[in-house]
Amino acid sequence: MLEGVNVALGVTGSIAAVKTVELAHELRRQGADVRGVMTASAQGIIHPWAVEFATDTDIVTEITGSVEHVELCGYDGWADVFLIAPATANTVGKIAGAVDDTPVTTCATTALGADTPVVIAPAMHEPMYDHPGVLEAIDTVAEWGVDFVDPRVEEGKAKIASEEAIVADVARAAGDRPLEGSHVVVTSGATSEPIDPVRVLTNRASGTMGRAVAKACYARGADVTLVHDGPDVSYADVCQVESADEMLEATQTACEMADTLVSAAAIGDYTVDASDGKIRSGQQLTLELEPTPKLIDEIRERHPDLPIVGFKAETSGDESAMIEQARKTLERTNLAFVIANDASVMGESTTAALLVHADTAARYEGTKAGLGGEIADSIAAIVGE
Template structure:
């Protein structure tokens, strides 16, 4: 996501500066090179040695005759993006007024004048964040193209965003924007059809691939709507995944009917639709009360509506990317099934895979259009490949049927 990207990390005097080491490690874990820049107030909260250790680089603590601000953030400077995390109310106000009296604000002035991407992650007490002047300063700086990573409002504080959200926003600012300005709708997860108030019919989809596609589209510059169904039955795993709300407008659904309604509404203003969710092929008429156990039971399965068909009927020119899961383990069968749905719906391309990868971190897929291309890797890498391919097709008009 940030492979080879040079990030100048500005640190100011919020108590959230204690998160700097974690943020620097997260950026580097995703492939970035990081150099720290600290204001005098920040040095009273976290020692420059800690930042040097976290970044594996010397830290700028003052502007000298070596013009460190130009070396880092000038037109021919080292950095690909300036990230200020945390940014105090004081710092945001100074940037909005072109006041550069600390190494961080001097770098910000230089970066903005050099058209270098700038990302700001504010952190302060909530009343300070709600101050009209601070809100006005944020709005003004956003108007200059600066990206803001919204804080988490908790316990009367505007706490700094998570390291994941900050890394995503930094990648978005530093990544060539193949999907910039595009509105992308992505579906993810497993739909569930109610049998009674307790039981459901569902499948094993974890939603990981759909979320990876949504994240990758966000990083590529898109405004993303993520329609997320449930997460199918999987063993407990360690750790918690990042909140999708940090990279998409999330609409949560359960049944195939709910997903269909949400998809049709979201597709009305979209530039592309990516159908990753494992949508139930069948539904049932649910019982009003819990079905008692200990008896023989038959369920009448009714076909569910095909969501991609409904979207295509409503939006005949909308680029659609599909996912097709099979259980045969045979590449030829997967390609045949993928081409059948692509031809029926008129899809830009289809990503085919075997059901055995449901819930796994690593996956193998076949990208199917006129040709067949195998792609292996993490679901994050597959998501990035889908976003890149969609960006190419939108850019050259193929996805829009303009050949």
């Protein structure tokens, strides 16, 4: 997600600085080169050697005659984005007031003046986060174009956001944002049809692919709605659903203001009349299965011009057969393109898939995150047209 991106990582004196080492590792795992900048307060919590180890570069702990702030964040500076994680209330207030008395605030002032993207992940006690002066400072800095990664407010603390959330916002800040101003709806994961209060009819889909598409679209500037039965995520507005009917209803609502739909969910093909009470075990049981509505057919009927990306899972392992089935789906509902894959990749982090258009089919092998990026780029091309 961050291949070729240079990230200057500012660390300030929050106890959340102990998470900096793993954050730096994750930024690098995602492809970024990272250089650390630390305040004196941060050095009292985590040793510069730890950050040096995590980034594999020398750490800036003071501004010297080498003007490190300009070299990192100035015009034509090294950094593509300046990330401050964690950022204390003190640091946010200083940035809002153009006070630059630490290496981190000096880099922030320089970055803002040079139009280098800045991302801030605040971390502090909840009463500090609720202070009107801190909220005003956040609003002021946000109006200047700084991206804030909202903290997780729990246990009386505004805890630093997850690594996943920070990485997604860094990618969004550093990229070209070809989907900026677009609304992308993504369905993801499995649906579940209740058999009784404790049993459900479902499938093996994990939602990994759908979440990867949603994250990639967010990184490219889109506003994303994720319809699934899964966790809340930072990079999308989440509509929680369980059954196929609930997914259809939520998707229809979301698509009223959508520019693209990505139908990545493995929606159950059948439902049953659920029993009000628990069905006792040990008895023979026959379930009468009723087909569920086809989501893309229903959405196409209501939105004849909406670009829709479909997914088609097969078990044959025959690529030509997969392409043929994908094209049938593409033509039947006038889809933008279809992702065809073998059902064996459900729940895995890697995949082999075919991006099937009306006249072409391209093969992809790699991570689902990488495929999510390919799909998002194709959507950007469609929206651009």
